[in-house]
Each structure stands twice: as structure tokens, then as C-alpha cells.
Amino acid sequence: MPNVIDIELFKADQQALDDFLQSWIGHKMNMGGTQIAPDPVNMPMIRHWIDAFADRNPVYEDAGFAEKTRFRGRIAPPAMMQAWIMPRPILEGIGERGGSGQPLNPDMPLGVLDRVGFTGILATNSELEFDRPLREGDLLHTDIFLESVSPRKKTGLGQGYFVTWITEFMDQDNQAVGRQSFRVLKFDPSTIGQ
Amino acid sequence: MINNFADLSRQSLNPAGIAVGDTVTPMDIKLTHTIITATALASMDFMPVHHDKDYALAQFAPDIFLNILSSNGFVSKFLTDWAGPNAWVKKINIKLGVPAVPHQVLKFTGEVLSKNTVDNECHIEVSVQAANDSGNHAIGTALITLPL
Numbered sequence: 052m053p054n055v056i057d058i059e060l061f062k063a064d065q066q067a068l069d070d071f072l073q074s075w076i077g078h079k080m081n082m083g084g085t086q087i088a089p090d091p092v093n094m095p096m097i098r099h100w101i102d103a104f105a106d107r108n109p110v111y112e113d114a115g116f117a118e119k120t121r122f123r124g125r126i127a128p129p130a131m132m133q134a135w136i137m138p139r140p141i142l143e144g145i146g147e148r149g150g151s152g153q154p155l156n157p158d159m160p161l162g163v164l165d166r167v168g169f170t171g172i173l174a175t176n177s178e179l180e181f182d183r184p185l186r187e188g189d190l191l192h193t194d195i196f197l198e199s200v201s202p203r204k205k206t207g208l209g210q211g212y213f214v215t216w217i218t219e220f221m222d223q224d225n226q227a228v229g230r231q232s233f234r235v236l237k238f239d240p241s242t243i244g245q
Numbered sequence: 246m247i248n249n250f251a252d253l254s255r256q257s258l259n260p261a262g263i264a265v266g267d268t269v270t271p272m273d274i275k276l277t278h279t280i281i282t283a284t285a286l287a288s289m290d291f292m293p294v295h296h297d298k299d300y301a302l303a304q305f306a307p308d309i310f311l312n313i314l315s316s317n318g319f320v321s322k323f324l325t326d327w328a329g330p331n332a333w334v335k336k337i338n339i340k341l342g343v344p345a346v347p348h349q350v351l352k353f354t355g356e357v358l359s360k361n362t363v364d365n366e367c368h369i370e371v372s373v374q375a376a377n378d379s380g381n382h383a384i385g386t387a388l389i390t391l392p393l
Binding site for chain 2 (some may be wrong): 134
């Protein structure tokens with residue numbers, strides 16, 4: 052089980068904070084999103100995407116063309132995988148929440164880092180893997196696991212931790228369809244130059 | 246078909262004709278506020294830094310900027326515009342750099358790093374770089390497959 056949260060202790064004792072963060076490694080965490088896709092893979096959202104990107108690849112739209120490719124039918128753009136599981140946003144107060152569409156869980160590692168003073172966030176790495184094409188009707192869900200937290204580092208933005216989590220994407224039959232490893236720097240802006 | 250946006254003239258690359266060192270056809274995206282906003286919302290990302298300039302400036306950003314989902318979306322387009330409709334994008338690994346902001350051209354370049362046969366497919370690893378006037382926005386590698 053992850054260690055008990057004691058924000059005042061974590062502010063005063065770096066080792067206690069580090070131990071707390073390490074106690075979360077491998078645990079399932081919810082980054083603020085629901086874990087089930089609001090909608091199955093569907094053509095209106097695909098059309099919205101391909102128009103926004105001006106992606107004219109015919110396998111996303113033209114059923115007759117797609118039938119004659121290796122895919123034997125239309126598929127969703129692979130990079131949409133994350134879009135399918137994005138939670139429905141609560142727009143009211145989104146700016147005050149730092150842009151998060153959903154309330155952050157204050158007891159998860161990122162929430163705790165916020166409360167200890169590491170309020171800044173900067174994405175540094177994304178690794179996406181797609182196991183199979185998604186098609187209309189596929190309904191995704193995700194599990195998110197904390198993979199690693201670096202030692203506290205001095206960076207150009209202040210002191211901080213590199214936090215990496217893995218999102219596993221699964222379909223309606225609970226089969227894996229892909230995964231993303233995502234790394235962010237959680238930094239304390241008040242420590243810039245220290 | 247009037248409403249069909251797809252380019253039905255697309256051809257796929259023949260794996261036999263691909264060699265290490267080949268250039269991926271470059272892609273220039275002239276980013277605008279509209280494109281950055283439209284791609285963020287198409288990816289269901291409502292963070293204000295991707296559509297609200299006042300908010301972005303208050304966060305010390307130079308302007309609104311492209312969200313990461315869309316960086317990956319453009320990488321996917323870059324790869325399949327080159328390799329064709331039979332290409333399956335299997336992996337995209339990027340390190341993120343400077344923000345991609347309006348009024349700058351985001352230039353995608355890359356080249357073939359390796360080519361292998363795996364399970365009756367051709368696996369092609371390519372380098373990917375997306376850069377603007379300020380530097381690298383994203384740099385990394387991608388893996389696509391083509392049927393043999």
C-alpha cells in the first residue's frame with residue numbers, strides 16, 4: 052500500500068516525500084479522467100479529427116477504398132486512441148484547475164506534489180504503441196499505472212521530479228489495443244535558480 | 246462524392262523500394278489559432294492553453310500552443326502521407342521541446358533508420374523531427390508497418 056500522506060511532513064522532510072512517491076510505483080492511479088470511454092469509436096468524431104488535421108488518408112473515411120487495403124475496412128486514425136478515453140470536460144472552473152477537465156485527486160502523486168509546492172507541470176516525453184487498428188463500435192477503457200519517479204532534480208524551471216506513468220488501453224473484450232508512456236516534470240517554480 | 250474529404254488517388258509505398266537513409270516526404274504545417282484550437286478540441290482536450298490566448302499569456306506562454314495529442318496526430322499524418330494508405334503506424338516516441346505556436350511553420354522531417362521483415366510485414370523505423378523557428382518541438386522515432 053502507498054505510504055500515508057502528511058503534507059507538512061513532506062514539505063519539511065524530502066526523504067519522507069521521496070518515500071511516499073516511491074511507494075506508489077506500480078500502483079494503479081487515476082490522473083483525473085474516467086476510465087471508460089464516453090463513446091465508442093465513431094465516425095462523427097473521426098470526421099471532426101481528420102478535418103482538423105486535414106488528414107486525407109482515405110482509410111479513415113472512404114469505406115470502398117478502405118475495403119481494398121490491408122485493413123479490409125475503415126479504421127480510426129491511430130493517434131486518436133487517447134482521444135477516445137478523454138473524459139467529458141467540466142468547463143466551469145477549468146482555468147482555476149490548471150486546465151484539467153476534471154477535478155484532480157489531491158491524494159494521488161501529482162496532487163500531493165501540487166500540495167507540497169511542486170505546482171508546475173511540463174510534459175517531456177510521449178511513447179505511443181498501437182497494437183491494432185480501432186474501428187467503429189470499439190469501446191475502450193484504460194488503466195493507468197505509475198511507472199517511475201526520478202530523484203529530485205535541479206532543472207531550468209526549478210527543482211522537480213520526472214514522473215512517468217503508463218496508460219494501458221483495452222477494448223470491450225478486455226484485450227490490449229495499445230499503450231502510452233508519458234513523462235512530465237513536476238516542478239516548484241519558487242525554487243528556480245536554487 | 247461531394248462530402249468525401251479523402252484523397253482517393255493515394256498510393257502506398259512498395260516496401261521493396263524503401264531503403265535505409267530514404268527521406269520521408271517533408272510536411273510543412275502553417276499553424277494558426279484555428280488549427281491549434283480545432284485539433285485540441287478534436288482530440289477532446291479542453292485545456293485553455295490550447296484555445297484561450299488570454300489564459301495562455303497569463304501562464305507565461307507566448308500564445309496558445311499545440312497539444313501533445315495533436316503533435317502525435319500530425320506525426321501520424323506525416324508518416325501516412327508518405328507511406329500511403331496501407332501503412333500502419335505502430336509506434337510514435339517523441340521527446341517534447343519548444344511549444345508549437347501560431348504564425349510559425351511546423352516543419353516535419355525524417356528518414357528511414359531501419360527496415361526489417363517481421364511476421365510477413367515490413368517494419369520501417371524512421372526518425373521524426375518537428376521544428377519551428379524556435380527549435381525542435383518534437384524529436385524522436387516512429388515505427389510503421391507495410392504488408393509484404
